[in-house]
Amino acid sequence: SSPKGRIDFENVTFAYEGAGGDPVLKNVTFSCLPGETVGIIGSTGAGKSTLISLVPRFYDTISGTVKVDGVDVKELDPALLRNRIGIVPQKTILFSGTISDNLRYGLASATQEEIEQAAVMAEAHPFIATFPEGYATRLGQKGVNLSGGQKQRLSIARALIRRPDILILDDCTSALDTATETRIKESLKQYAQGVTCLMIAQRISSVMDADKIIVLDDGEVVGVGTHDTLMASCRVYVEIFQS
Ligand code: DGT
Structure with missing residues (x-):
């Protein structure tokens, strides 16, 4: 093509x-x-x-x-x-849920492998891997506290999962x-x-x-x-x- x-x-x-x-x-x-x-x-x-x-x-x-x-x-x-089109906004919006949920962001078809690939590309995988629960780590109100830069990396991974042009x-x-x-x-x-x-x-x-x-x-x-x-x-x- x-x-x-x-x-x-x-x-x-x-x-x-x-x-x-x-x-x-x-x-x-x-x-x-x-x-x-x-x-x-x-x-x-x-x-x-x-x-x-x-x-x-x-x-x-x-x-x-x-x-x-x-x-x-x-x-x-x-x-x-x-x-x-994948858009990564100025301000990252994460919701209460796991890291995988946040990366998938409604894309039900995304496999764990695709989620991890996107996280690797966005340089998010290394810090996710340091959490005992990895991709199942919960974010949000009762979840772990992420730095601004870590949030931005999740936001970039979220856009990449959709394989945008x-x-x-x-x-x-x-x-x-x-x-x-x-x-x-x-x-x-x-x-x-x-x-x-x-x-x-x-x-x-x-x-x-x-x-x-x-x-x-x-x-x-x-x-x-x-x-x-x-x-x-x-x-x-x-x-x-x-x-
Ligand atoms: P930034 O983000 O502060 O670096 O600024 P830029 O370069 O991204 O500028 P932009 O596109 O956000 O704003 C350009 C102009 O348009 C500025 O005078 C504010 C105005 N503007 C931006 N968004 C809206 C909007 O949703 N409604 C209205 N009425 N004006 C807006």
């Missing part, structure tokens, strides 16, 4: 209703090729989370087109579209130390080959090795390129790098 997970934004303009109509994204154009890792950088309020929310079509554009594998998302069945990470590695973050990225490269990865980051170091980086400033794309090109050509990028 042909590679999947291409994303195209073509002159996308978007505004939230009732927010004075001021566009949050203005004329945004970029592409992610299947299997590419694309970083999104920009100051707070630049529109990064809004941008990624248009891929699973949480909102419709005012003008312009978002395409997945060449098809306007408005023409795709929303359920099928969202099934192909597109993985969207919304600034979800900020609670991880850089060594763990690097290991997760390495293992994604190795195991999740072919998965298109869109990754919002606060730290430039998180996306430095991405195939390309999109720099958003006040809803506009002010730079697209690799770290080296942007360092040489994009003022906003250099400012974020130096801050």
